Amino acid sequence: MTAAETVIEVRGLRNQFGAQVVHDDLDLDIRRGEIVGVVGGSGSGKSVLLRSIIGLNRPAAGSVKLLGTEMTSASEARRNEVERRCGVLFQNGALFSSLTVAENTMVPMREHYRLPQAMMERFAALKIALAGLPENAGAKYPSELSGGMVKRAALARSIALDPDILFLDEPTAGLDPIGAAAFDQLILTLRESLGLTVFLITHDLDTLYTICDRVAVLSQKRVLVADTLDKVERYDDPWVQDYFQGPRGRSAELAAHKAQAGRSSAASAPNTGTR
Numbered sequence: 001m002t003a004a005e006t007v008i009e010v011r012g013l014r015n016q017f018g019a020q021v022v023h024d025d026l027d028l029d030i031r032r033g034e035i036v037g038v039v040g041g042s043g044s045g046k047s048v049l050l051r052s053i054i055g056l057n058r059p060a061a062g063s064v065k066l067l068g069t070e071m072t073s074a075s076e077a078r079r080n081e082v083e084r085r086c087g088v089l090f091q092n093g094a095l096f097s098s099l100t101v102a103e104n105t106m107v108p109m110r111e112h113y114r115l116p117q118a119m120m121e122r123f124a125a126l127k128i129a130l131a132g133l134p135e136n137a138g139a140k141y142p143s144e145l146s147g148g149m150v151k152r153a154a155l156a157r158s159i160a161l162d163p164d165i166l167f168l169d170e171p172t173a174g175l176d177p178i179g180a181a182a183f184d185q186l187i188l189t190l191r192e193s194l195g196l197t198v199f200l201i202t203h204d205l206d207t208l209y210t211i212c213d214r215v216a217v218l219s220q221k222r223v224l225v226a227d228t229l230d231k232v233e234r235y236d237d238p239w240v241q242d243y244f245q246g247p248r249g250r251s252a253e254l255a256a257h258k259a260q261a262g263r264s265s266a267a268s269a270p271n272t273g274t275r
């Protein structure tokens, strides 16, 4: 078996705003098909890292390779090509308020391709359905949607071009626990059905325990540790210990174990032929 291809490779990244150094000599690798949760204290530089990887923030030093392309030195055409293969869901959804959900979903299609209107409408309807929205949501404006629906509409737009990599900045922030759990499941389903790699910034411990294959902890201006949860939980660092061994971390872990046990016993239960 060959190791999965590295689709995001960050080396020696440095970001600085005036005298404030946000990242210094930061390295990170993400392999195809992984869901990697990025955590860290407020202001530790999670969003700046995301913006540096997708080219919205020019780093002071270091390199970012996306899908095998060194982004800082690539030609504009090549960068555009790689950017087309990346979908981004920003923290507040960042939908255009004057456009309907369907029109928002068509924005990346218009930006990157010349397609007949009817074809774009069909693609948009498909993405809206994949994001778990009812068919009539396409004609609605963002102001007519609930918070959870706004997230799903933004998700529909972020998968408009069938990306290889999906970047999510706090996708479950502001959702109630049921809405957040449903959104987590949706991300898992999309990973399976579209073969996505997911870079996910989150403060939501339940999300980490439910869907992430690995967790990268941002602290002290770099990625302190990037590993499976059971290893990260035991990492000897005060912030990591507070975060994972505090009451919220422990209850999220317990809930994840319970859910796992429920799934295992359901899978091993004899099939009675009824549902």
Ligand SMILES: Nc1ncnc2c1ncn2[C@@H]1O[C@H](COP(=O)(O)OP(=O)(O)OP(=O)(O)O)[C@@H](O)[C@H]1O
Binding pocket: 017, 022, 040, 041, 042, 043, 044, 045, 046, 047, 048, 049
């Ligand atoms: N364009 C900018 N100009 C100046 N400072 C910036 C800029 N963008 C980010 N920063 C600073 O960089 C630091 C990291 O910001 P970032 O938004 O990445 O943090 P974060 O880890 O995502 O925080 P949170 O969890 O609160 O969203 C912060 O101190 C922020 O003020």
